[in-house]
Amino acid sequence: MTRPRPARLVRSGRAARDGIPEATVSRLPFYLQALTALAERGVATVSSEELASAAGVGSAKLRKDLSHLGSYGTRGVGYEVQYLIYQISRELGLTQDWKVVIVGIGNLGHALANYGGFTSRGFTVAALVDADPRVVGETVAGLTVSPLESLGEIVRTHGIQIGVVATPGPAAQEICDQLVQAGVTGVLNFAPCVLTVPDGVMVRRVDLATELQILAFHEQRRAVGRLTSEMPTEPQDLSGALTGLTDPRAELRPPPREEPRTKAPRAAALSEPRNTPRTKPATALTESRAEAAG
Numbered sequence: 636m637t638r639p640r641p642a643r644l645v646r647s648g649r650a651a652r653d654g655i656p657e658a659t660v661s662r663l664p665f666y667l668q669a670l671t672a673l674a675e676r677g678v679a680t681v682s683s684e685e686l687a688s689a690a691g692v693g694s695a696k697l698r699k700d701l702s703h704l705g706s707y708g709t710r711g712v713g714y715e716v717q718y719l720i721y722q723i724s725r726e727l728g729l730t731q732d733w734k735v736v737i738v739g740i741g742n743l744g745h746a747l748a749n750y751g752g753f754t755s756r757g758f759t760v761a762a763l764v765d766a767d768p769r770v771v772g773e774t775v776a777g778l779t780v781s782p783l784e785s786l787g788e789i790v791r792t793h794g795i796q797i798g799v800v801a802t803p804g805p806a807a808q809e810i811c812d813q814l815v816q817a818g819v820t821g822v823l824n825f826a827p828c829v830l831t832v833p834d835g836v837m838v839r840r841v842d843l844a845t846e847l848q849i850l851a852f853h854e855q856r857r858a859v860g861r862l863t864s865e866m867p868t869e870p871q872d873l874s875g876a877l878t879g880l881t882d883p884r885a886e887l888r889p890p891p892r893e894e895p896r897t898k899a900p901r902a903a904a905l906s907e908p909r910n911t912p913r914t915k916p917a918t919a920l921t922e923s924r925a926e927a928a929g
């Protein structure tokens with residue numbers, strides 16, 4: 636029997652209606668996580684400074700974010716932990732249970748299906764789907780993996796709102812289309828590709844490699860900062876201090892252009908340093924920019 640569909644995932648929450656900035660929405664889960672940890676320790680009230688520090692943001696930003704929820708705390712007391720948990724949960728739509736289907740039950744799909752943290756945060760993994768007949772029928776986290784052909788029916792039968800794409804990249808768009816056609820309004824994409832969806836459907840992409848690249852960027856800037864702050868203040872010839880092996884950026888400079896060569900002897904070509912560095916990061920960066928633009 637087909638169950639009535641619950642509320643749509645996107646553009647129906649109070650956040651969208653009340654015009655809460657996306658950046659604020661993206662920080663709410665961190666506040667919620669910090670508040671939940673405080674509640675588990677029996678903490679009843681928390682100051683904006685404490686909460687901001689636990690969530691890893693500045694206290695002014697936290698106060699501004701929470702003001703969008705109509706939550707201002709009490710002077711000298713702070714915020715009531717349980718009430719703020721309720722307010723943020725309501726804002727994020729977590730006071731209702733969201734049903735999730737994971738498509739692609741390989742390494743990642745197994746890990747996601749077995750992760751207990753979804754349920755405790757209001758997300759129920761209702762179904763697992765894979766195209767490989769060797770995987771179909773397997774029991775993972777108490778669920779039997781269903782064949783791809785039944786994806787639409789599964790979404791409709793369980794009233795699933797969120798689809799998690801954990802297939803290889805080339806299959807991801809087709810899976811996404813099927814999910815949307817069946818009525819899914821939120822897609823969490825782990826595949827290394829950009830997905831196109833119609834209006835009213837939201838895609839979030841998770842890419843650990845991109846996160847690592849951003850960390851690398853900041854790490855590199857810190858290293859350059861350390862280097863420059865360690866420089867002597869006396870005027871002297873600094874040429875070369877930021878170049879060569881001492882400069883972390885040196886690793887990332889394009890290799891010197893090679894003069895056009897006439898046929899090089901094979902032995903000499905083999906002894907040259909390999910000209911490999913830039914290709915991969917450049918591709919990944921382009922990809923993440925395309926995502927940001929989209």
Ligand SMILES: NC(=O)c1ccc[n+]([C@@H]2O[C@H](COP(=O)([O-])OP(=O)(O)OC[C@H]3O[C@@H](n4cnc5c(N)ncnc54)[C@H](O)[C@@H]3O)[C@@H](O)[C@H]2O)c1
Binds near residue numbers: 767783804
């Ligand atoms: N975003 C991240 O940080 C991150 C991290 C790890 C992996 N990944 C990506 O997640 C995806 C899965 O990685 P993995 O290591 O689990 O791969 P995997 O090969 O172990 O699993 C992929 C699964 O998808 C299934 N599949 C293939 N085509 C399908 C289709 N059309 N419909 C349904 N199922 C299909 C396969 O049968 C297999 O079970 C890859 O795209 C990978 O690049 C992303």
